[in-house]
Amino acid sequence: MPFKKLQADLLFDGYRFRERQVLVLSEDGKVENIIEPDAAGGDTEAIAGILTPGFINCHCHLELSHLKGHIEEHTGLPAFVRQVVQKRNFSEANILAAIETGEANMLQNGIVAVGDISNTLHTLAQKQKKTIYYHNFIEAMGFNPQVAESNFNAYQQVYHQFAAQFGPQQVSITPHAPYSVSEPLWQKLIAHDNNGLLSIHNQETEEETLWFQQKTGGFADMFRAMGFNTDSFTASGKTSLQTYFHQFRSQQQVLLVHNVYTTEADLAFIRQTGNEVFWCLCPNANQYISSTLPDVAMFVKNKATVVLGTDSLASNYQLSIWEEIQTLRKAHSDIPLELMLQWATSNGAKALKIEDQYGSFEKGKRPGVVQITNNEARRLC
Ligand SMILES: [Zn+2]
Missing domain, CATH: 3.20.20.140 (Metal-dependent hydrolases)
Structure with missing residues (x-):
C-alpha cells in the first residue's frame, strides 16, 4: 500500500515535540509510524512549520x-x-x-x-x-x-x-x-x-x-x-x-x-x-x-x-x-x-x-493532520 511520509520542522505527536521526525500515514489517513529521517527513504514530503493531530x-x-x-x-x-x-x-x-x-x-x-x-x-x-x-x-x-x-x-x-x-x-x-x-x-x-x-x-x-x-x-x-x-x-x-x-x-x-x-x-x-x-x-x-x-x-x-x-x-x-x-x-x-x-x-x-x-499520532488512529505555519492552522489531510 502506498504511504504518505511527512516531515515538518517540528512534529507534535499529541504529547510532545519531535524534531525533524517523519510521520508515516497510510493512504486513508491512518497513522502507521513515526520514524527517523534516515529511515524514511527518498519520497518524503517537506512541510513548513508544525504538524499536529487534528x-x-x-x-x-x-x-x-x-x-x-x-x-x-x-x-x-x-x-x-x-x-x-x-x-x-x-x-x-x-x-x-x-x-x-x-x-x-x-x-x-x-x-x-x-x-x-x-x-x-x-x-x-x-x-x-x-x-x-x-x-x-x-x-x-x-x-x-x-x-x-x-x-x-x-x-x-x-x-x-x-x-x-x-x-x-x-x-x-x-x-x-x-x-x-x-x-x-x-x-x-x-x-x-x-x-x-x-x-x-x-x-x-x-x-x-x-x-x-x-x-x-x-x-x-x-x-x-x-x-x-x-x-x-x-x-x-x-x-x-x-x-x-x-x-x-x-x-x-x-x-x-x-x-x-x-x-x-x-x-x-x-x-x-x-x-x-x-x-x-x-x-x-x-x-x-x-x-x-x-x-x-x-x-x-x-x-x-x-x-x-x-x-x-x-x-x-x-x-x-x-x-x-x-x-x-x-x-x-x-x-x-x-x-x-x-x-x-x-x-x-x-x-x-x-x-x-483522535488526539495523537499513534499507530492505527485517524486523528487528522493539521499544519501550523505563519501563525495559522489549516487541515492538511
Ligand atoms: Zn457555552
Whole structure:
C-alpha cells in the first residue's frame, strides 16, 4: 500500500515535540509510524512549520452560529444571556445556513471533533454528513421544579432523535449551569441511561459565586425580575462547584466549562471526588462577554487536566482552537506551546472519550493532520 511520509520542522505527536521526525500515514489517513529521517527513504514530503493531530473543540453551540455579530460585546453574562434569548427573529433557513458555514469554519481551522451543546434539532442534518465527529450534549435547563417533568420529556425527545442517528455513546443529556437547573431536573438527568459523559457551564461569572455563597448578586435580581420563587433555595456559604458537584455520580466523567472564577480550593475539592474531570477553557468567549480570562497559571501550577473550546459564534469571531491558543499565549507567554497543544489534542480526545481514534499520532488512529505555519492552522489531510 502506498504511504504518505511527512516531515515538518517540528512534529507534535499529541504529547510532545519531535524534531525533524517523519510521520508515516497510510493512504486513508491512518497513522502507521513515526520514524527517523534516515529511515524514511527518498519520497518524503517537506512541510513548513508544525504538524499536529487534528484539534478537539470540547465546547461549542453550533446551533447558535446565526448570532455571529448580533450580540453586543463586554456586557457581562446576565445581559449576554438576555440578548441570546431575545434574538429569536431568524428564519430556519438562516439558522441552517449559518450552521453549515460554522462547521466549514471549524473544518478549515483543523478541528476534527466537537463537544457540541444542542437544545434543538437544528444541527442534526449537518451532523449527519459526518464531516466532523460530534458528541452531542442535549442541554437541560429549568429553574422551576414544578415543570421539571415536562421539561425533561422535551429534552428526551431531542435526545432520542440524536441517539437514533449517532448511537447513545455520542449523546448525553447534560445540565446547562448550576444556577439554572432545579433539583428534580438534576435528579432526572443524572439518572438518565448512558449518561457517562456530562458537561456543565461552571463558574463563568462572579454572580454565580455570589448566588451560591450568599444568595445575592445579579442572579438574585434576575430571578426576581423573571418572577421565580427562590424560597426553596438556601445559600450554602460555599462556591457553586463545591455546592453542586456531589450530584454527579462517581463514574460520570465531567467537562467543566469556562472556570473563570475557579479557585485553588475548588481544584483541591475536585481532586478528592474521584471523578474524571476536564477543565475546559474558552478564553475568546470570556473576553467577548466579560473582558476576563480564567486563572490559567493556576491550572498549570496544579497540573489540572485542561482542554479547550470555542463556545459559540454568539460570543466569538471564529470557531478555531488555534485562535483560542493565540489568546492564551498573548496573556501567558511563559506557558509552553507544547502544553497548550496537548490541551487541544490528546486531552480533548480523552475528554470526549474518543482517544482510540483522535488526539495523537499513534499507530492505527485517524486523528487528522493539521499544519501550523505563519501563525495559522489549516487541515492538511
Ligand atoms: Zn457555552
